Structures are given as structure tokens and as C-alpha cells.
Amino acid sequence: MKQSQSFYYDLRRAAFRRGLRDGIPIGLGYLAVSFTLGIAAQKTGIPPLGGALMSFLMHASAGQFAALTVMAAGSGYLEMAFTELVVNLRYVLMSCSLSQKIDNRYSFGHRFLMGHYITDELFGIACACPGKVSPYYYYGAVVVASPGWILGTFAGAAVGNILPPIAVNALNISLYGMFLAAVIPPARKSRVIALLVLLSMLSSLLFSIIPGLKELSSGFQVIILTLLLAGIFAFVAPVREEAPHDD
Amino acid sequence: MTTETVLYMLTGAAVIYLLRALPLTLLRKPIRNRYIRSFLYYVPYATLSVMTFPAVLGATGSVISATAGFAVALLISWFDGNLFRVAAGACFTVLGVEIILQLL
Numbered sequence: 001m002k003q004s005q006s007f008y009y010d011l012r013r014a015a016f017r018r019g020l021r022d023g024i025p026i027g028l029g030y031l032a033v034s035f036t037l038g039i040a041a042q043k044t045g046i047p048p049l050g051g052a053l054m055s056f057l058m059h060a061s062a063g064q065f066a067a068l069t070v071m072a073a074g075s076g077y078l079e080m081a082f083t084e085l086v087v088n089l090r091y092v093l094m095s096c097s098l099s100q101k102i103d104n105r106y107s108f109g110h111r112f113l114m115g116h117y118i119t120d121e122l123f124g125i126a127c128a129c130p131g132k133v134s135p136y137y138y139y140g141a142v143v144v145a146s147p148g149w150i151l152g153t154f155a156g157a158a159v160g161n162i163l164p165p166i167a168v169n170a171l172n173i174s175l176y177g178m179f180l181a182a183v184i185p186p187a188r189k190s191r192v193i194a195l196l197v198l199l200s201m202l203s204s205l206l207f208s209i210i211p212g213l214k215e216l217s218s219g220f221q222v223i224i225l226t227l228l229l230a231g232i233f234a235f236v237a238p239v240r241e242e243a244p245h246d247d
Numbered sequence: 248m249t250t251e252t253v254l255y256m257l258t259g260a261a262v263i264y265l266l267r268a269l270p271l272t273l274l275r276k277p278i279r280n281r282y283i284r285s286f287l288y289y290v291p292y293a294t295l296s297v298m299t300f301p302a303v304l305g306a307t308g309s310v311i312s313a314t315a316g317f318a319v320a321l322l323i324s325w326f327d328g329n330l331f332r333v334a335a336g337a338c339f340t341v342l343g344v345e346i347i348l349q350l351l
Contacts, residue, residue: 022331057259077255095270178330187292233286
């Protein structure tokens with residue numbers, strides 16, 4: 001039926017537009033973070049276009065900084081693969097979580113494309129969506145966020161430190177603002193989530209202080225604490241059987 | 248840029264893509280197990296909170312401006328929740344505080 005076809009077209013367009021809107025602060029934050037990444041790439045001997053290519057291929061801040069370290073040391077491809085596995089393992093958890101959140105009315109093929117763009121921030125806004133998330137919403141955000149990441153790396157490698165540090169600092173915090181915008185509004189509605197957020201931050205603080213634990217890479221800390229806290233909460237406060245994503 | 252550099256990049260990118268895309272494509276059907284569903288429901292809140300704090304305190308030039316930005320982001324996300332306003336509020340707070348700190 002023609003009418004229902006145009007209805008779904010409008011739905012996709014609306015989702016894409018919402019994605020564009022929510023992607024803007026991510027793109028701006030990415031510009032700042034990847035700018036410093038570009039400077040680091042340039043120091044490793046990677047030209048601006050090479051830095052941009054790397055950012056397009058990886059879309060991972062910690063992962064790319066780690067990759068530069070491996071390249072600078074010339075440690076070999078196995079070392080590269082293992083380093084990236086460890087640093088980016090948290091994406092497995094995010095991907096598992098996102099797999100349950102994607103609207104299954106859309107084609108399966110979307111998952112191969114969306115997979116390339118699972119970043120902390122894009123995952124964050126997808127989680128913040130009430131109910132299921134449309135691939136088109138995700139693409140909308142990707143279309144503004146990803147160029148920010150790629151162009152920032154290019155600019156950082158090409159022109160180095162032209163932004164005053166004060167502006168870089170201000171842009172840096174926006175990434176954390178995005179994380180908070182994803183977890184705080186649900187925490188306001190649910191005491192269980194509020195407690196989880198609070199405990200997560202406190203235990204993360206402990207992990208950054210306690211000797212023996214603070215030496216762990218931040219990637220590992222995120223994995224351990226996520227498994228521990230989400231594991232305990234799932235046991236103590238299992239979600240209702242119906243519509244677990246509708247909070 | 249050498250071929251070696253490109254191969255390094257491709258190796259890293261391949262590992263990252265597999266980490267991201269495998270669960271997304273293998274876990275296609277809704278998970279029925281209540282414990283696993285609850286676990287996955289809580290994962291984002293734990294992950295994002297752990298990544299935010301205390302890392303946010305070192306995100307700017309000084310702990311003071313970072314704390315101010317963090318506090319403002321918390322307040323706006325609690326009372327308003329709009330992603331853009333939270334991010335912009337945090338940015339301008341850090342900018343303002345750092346300008347004041349430089350003048351002091």
C-alpha cells in the first residue's frame with residue numbers, strides 16, 4: 001500500500017533528523033578529541049590523510065592512541081591485534097546491549113554497517129532513546145559525528161596546535177556531558193538505575209586510587225566494573241519480563 | 248606513509264570491527280533469559296558511569312574547571328535532559344571558569 005510506504009519513509013526521515021540533531025554535540029566533541037589524536041599521529045610520522053584514514057577505519061580514541069604506540073615501537077601485527085583486542089573489549093558489551101535495542105523491523109544488513117560505528121558516545125545516545133532504536137536515527141548521528149572525528153584528526157595532523165588549549169579543554173568536557181545526558185535522566189525516574197550510576201562512579205573512583213587496581217588500563221577497569229556491577233544488579237534487581245527497555 | 252603503516256591500521260581496524268559487529272549480528276533474536284536481559288539492560292548505565300567518573304576530572308586544564316563543568320552537566324541532565332544543552336552547558340562552564348582562573 002502506497003500510504004503505508006510513505007508512512008515508513010516519513011518515519012525513517014524523522015528518525016534520521018533526530019539523529020542529526022543529537023549527533024551535533026558528539027561531532028563537536030570529536031573535533032576536539034581527534035585534534036589531539038591528529039597531533040599524536042603526526043608525531044608518529046603519519047601524514048594528515050593517513051590520520052584521517054586511520055580515524056575512518058577505527059573510530060576509537062583509546063584504541064587509536066594505543067595503535068600509534070604500537071606503530072611507533074614497531075612491535076608487530078600480532079601485538080597490534082592483541083593491544084586492540086584488550087583496549088576495545090568494552091565494545092563487545094556495548095554491542096551485545098545494542099543488539100537487543102535495534103528495531104528488528106528494519107533489515108538485518110543494517111547491523112553490519114552500524115557495527116562499524118559503535119563508539120562510546122553513539123552507543124550512549126542510542127541507549128538514551130526510549131524504546132527501540134532505528135538504524136536511521138543511528139545513521140543520522142553518524143553522518144555528523146564521524147566527519148567530526150575524521151576531520152579533527154586531519155586538522156590536528158596538518159596544523160597542530162592552532163586551537164588555544166582553553167578551547168580544547170572546553171570541548172573535551174562535552175564528551176562527558178553526553179555520557180551524563182544518557183544516564184542521568186533514566187536515573188531520575190528509577191531509583192535502581194540511580195543507585196547503579198552512583199555505585200559505578202564510586203567504584204571507578206576506588207579503582208583509580210587503590211594500588212594494584214589503578215595500574216590496570218582504563219579499558220580493563222571499564223570491563224571489570226561493568227561485568228561486576230551489571231552482574232550484581234541483574235541478580236538483585238532483575239528487570240520486569242515485559243518491555244525491559246521502556247524505562 | 249609506508250605500506251607497513253597501512254597494514255598496521257588495517258590489522259587494528261579488523262580487530263575492532265569484529266569486536267563491534269560480531270555480537271550485533273550474532274545476537275539477532277531477542278534474548279529470553281531474564282538474567283542476561285537484565286544484565287544487558289544495566290550494562291550501559293554501568294559502562295557510561297564508570298567511564299565518566301573520575302576521568303571527567305582530568306578532562307580539562309584544571310580540576311576546578313572540570314568539577315564545575317561536571318556539576319553543571321549533572322544539574323542540566325537531571326532537570327532538563329537535553330543532550331545538546333547538557334554538552335553546551337558543560338562546555339561554556341569550563342570555558343568561563345578557565346578564563347576566570349587565568350585572570351586570577
